[in-house]
Amino acid sequence: MYITTQEQLTSYCSQIENCQWLAIDTEFVREKSYYHHLGLIQVSGNGLCAAIDPIAVKNLDCLMEVFKKKSVLKVFHAGKQDLEILNRLCGMAISPVFDTQVAASLLGWGSQISFAKVVQKTISKKIYKTETYTDWCRRPLSTNQIEYALDDVRYLAPVYENLLGHLKKANRLEWLQDEFSPLEDSKNYDLPDPRKQYMRIKNFRNLRPRNLAVLIELSAWRELEARKRDCHPRSIMRDEPLLEIARILPKDSSAMESIRGLHQKEVHKSGEMILDAIERGKKIPEDEIPKSPEIKNYSTQPGVEELLAAYVQMRAVELKIEATVLADRKLIHDIVLRFEQNEPLDGNSLFYGWRNELIGKTVLEILNGKKGLVVNGKGRVRLIPTKENLQAQ
Numbered sequence: 001m002y003i004t005t006q007e008q009l010t011s012y013c014s015q016i017e018n019c020q021w022l023a024i025d026t027e028f029v030r031e032k033s034y035y036h037h038l039g040l041i042q043v044s045g046n047g048l049c050a051a052i053d054p055i056a057v058k059n060l061d062c063l064m065e066v067f068k069k070k071s072v073l074k075v076f077h078a079g080k081q082d083l084e085i086l087n088r089l090c091g092m093a094i095s096p097v098f099d100t101q102v103a104a105s106l107l108g109w110g111s112q113i114s115f116a117k118v119v120q121k122t123i124s125k126k127i128y129k130t131e132t133y134t135d136w137c138r139r140p141l142s143t144n145q146i147e148y149a150l151d152d153v154r155y156l157a158p159v160y161e162n163l164l165g166h167l168k169k170a171n172r173l174e175w176l177q178d179e180f181s182p183l184e185d186s187k188n189y190d191l192p193d194p195r196k197q198y199m200r201i202k203n204f205r206n207l208r209p210r211n212l213a214v215l216i217e218l219s220a221w222r223e224l225e226a227r228k229r230d231c232h233p234r235s236i237m238r239d240e241p242l243l244e245i246a247r248i249l250p251k252d253s254s255a256m257e258s259i260r261g262l263h264q265k266e267v268h269k270s271g272e273m274i275l276d277a278i279e280r281g282k283k284i285p286e287d288e289i290p291k292s293p294e295i296k297n298y299s300t301q302p303g304v305e306e307l308l309a310a311y312v313q314m315r316a317v318e319l320k321i322e323a324t325v326l327a328d329r330k331l332i333h334d335i336v337l338r339f340e341q342n343e344p345l346d347g348n349s350l351f352y353g354w355r356n357e358l359i360g361k362t363v364l365e366i367l368n369g370k371k372g373l374v375v376n377g378k379g380r381v382r383l384i385p386t387k388e389n390l391q392a393q
Contacts (some may be wrong), residue, residue, distance in 0.1 A: 001049060002146050013062040015044035020100070021073035022066070023156035026082045027136035029151055034230045036085045039136025044153035051146050055139065064090045067232045070111040075160045077115045077152070083188045093186035100156065103163045106172050107173075119155045122162035127151055178353035191227070194220035201239045205292045207246060213289045214281030215246035221277040223316050227271070237266060249278055252331040300336045308332050308363060310373055314381045315359050326359055339367050 003009050013249045016022060023044040028036040041063070054060060067074060068090055076082050078101040086094050104118050117124050131148040134141075167173045182188055198212070198219040200206050207215060208302040219242060226233040241262035250256045253271035257264055267274075309323075309332055316323035326351050327335075338345050345351055351360040362383065365371040372386045 003050050003052045003053070006057055006059060009052060009057050009060070010062055011065055012043075012048070012050050015048055016043065017066050017069070017072075019044070019045035019072055021075055021160070023075045023153040023160065024067070024079075024082065024083055024086075025076065025152040025156065027134070027138050028081070028085060029265075032231065034226050034232065035088075035167040036081065037137050038085055038089075040141075040149050042149050042153040044157050049154050051149050053141075055137065060089060068092065070095065073098055075100065075156055077118065077156060077159075078112075083183055087186060087189045093184055093189075095184035095201065096206055097180055097183050098160060098176070099180065099183060100159050100163055103136070103167060103176065105322065105325045106175050106179070107163070107166050107170060108319070108325075111322050111324050113162070115152065115156075115159075118159055118163075122159045122166075123155065125155060127155065130382060135339075172354075175354040178349075178355070179361050194224065197223045197233070201243055203243060207243075209286070209289045209291075210282065211233055211246050211249070212292065213276050213284045214249060216242065216290065217277040217281040217284075218242050218246055218274065221273060225273070236270070237262060245274065245278070246281075250275075300333065300340055304336050304340075304367075305329070305332050307373065308336065308366065311366060311383065312359060313361065314373070314383070319358070326355065335363065336367075 001008075001012070004010055025042045026036075026038060027040040027042070028038050030036045038054045041054060041060075043050050043052065043063075052060075052063065065087075066072065067086060073096050074094055075098045077099065079097065079099050083094060083097065100115075100118055101113060104113050104121075109121060114129075116127050116129055119127055131145050134145055134148075135146075136149075164173070167176070195216060198216045201215070201219060204212065204215055222233045222236055222242065225236055229236070238261055241259050244259050245256065245262070248255075248259075250259075252275070253267050256262055256267050256271060256274065301373070308327075309329065312327050312332065313323045316326055319326075331348065331350060335345060335348055335350060337343075338348070347353060350363060362371060366373075370385055371383055374384055375380050376382045
């Protein structure tokens with residue numbers, strides 16, 4: 001079903017509003033824009049599949065009301081960007097959700113498994129991703145394009161049900177909520193703070209405090225202007241000329257025109273706004289100018305991260321799951337760095353829920369010298385109590 005009118009959408013929503021769960025997907029374009037440009041919303045519920053055209057149907061309120069329902073589970077595959085779009089349309093976090101890519105990763109099928117591969121593994125159906133580079137915002141869409149888009153929810157329904165069976169058999173259903181909580185947290189979809197964008201600019205630490213204050217204002221202006229124009233911030237002005245403006249503090253538009261990489265067209269368009277941002281930076285009181293974040297020593301003692309990684313790999317083999325699903329190297333580095341600097345380990349996902357029970361507690365024992373690793377006669381890594389811990393017992 002291809003929905004292109006308000007009446008069709010209202011009728012469809014009345015047929016799915018009491019579903020226990022819905023399979024949902026979106027098609028969008030974002031290569032040159034700040035925001036996602038939504039081209040299609042695909043939904044399947046009660047055996048009814050629909051591709052909803054948000055370009056033809058301007059008012060999606062009735063559909064969003066269905067998505068907001070706490071009694072309706074929303075099923076996605078690799079749904080973070082879909083949820084970002086829908087959260088913005090709904091004006092709130094969507095929950096509860098189920099992500100089949102995440103669920104498949106808990107079964108050891110890979111942390112980034114594609115939808116086509118999940119379909120193949122669960123229902124032995126081969127689907128072909130022939131419209132990957134379609135411009136979903138261009139009209140008209142062909143019948144083949146619409147059917148291709150509908151396949152993403154048509155097969156998502158049986159995939160979801162099949163995965164539930166696999167997870168139940170593996171006694172891993174209780175793992176799911178820890179994984180889905182971040183997808184249901186609206187904070188993870190907030191727009192970036194404009195006044196912190198200067199920290200993404202290379203060499204900002206080389207500026208004097210007053211010039212840094214100007215850079216903060218300039219980068220915040222660029223970020224907000226990008227939202228207004230719906231474009232990438234660096235398409236307005238690259239980092240290098242932005243940094244140079246903050247360094248030399250031009251007093252008029254003509255002084256800006258000599259800066260390499262700053263297009264004359266942009267100077268004519270935004271010159272006054274740029275000069276206003278410079279003046280705002282100049283007026284910030286000295287005691288309110290942020291200090292450049294301290295450059296910390298992010299290195300850890302040699303071998304510690306490797307030791308924990310070896311243990312994580314050992315447990316991953318035992319659990320028949322990808323090591324990165326348990327703990328990737330970034331997570332391991334964070335743990336070791338905090339431990340060595342006597343900082344609290346709060347917030348690290350290794351010490352919550354199922355990960356804490358399976359590996360988190362043991363990781364702490366390894367760090368505290370209570371457990372160690374050896375290679376047994378078969379060349380496999382094995383966990384053992386340390387000599388000091390045995391003596392203490």
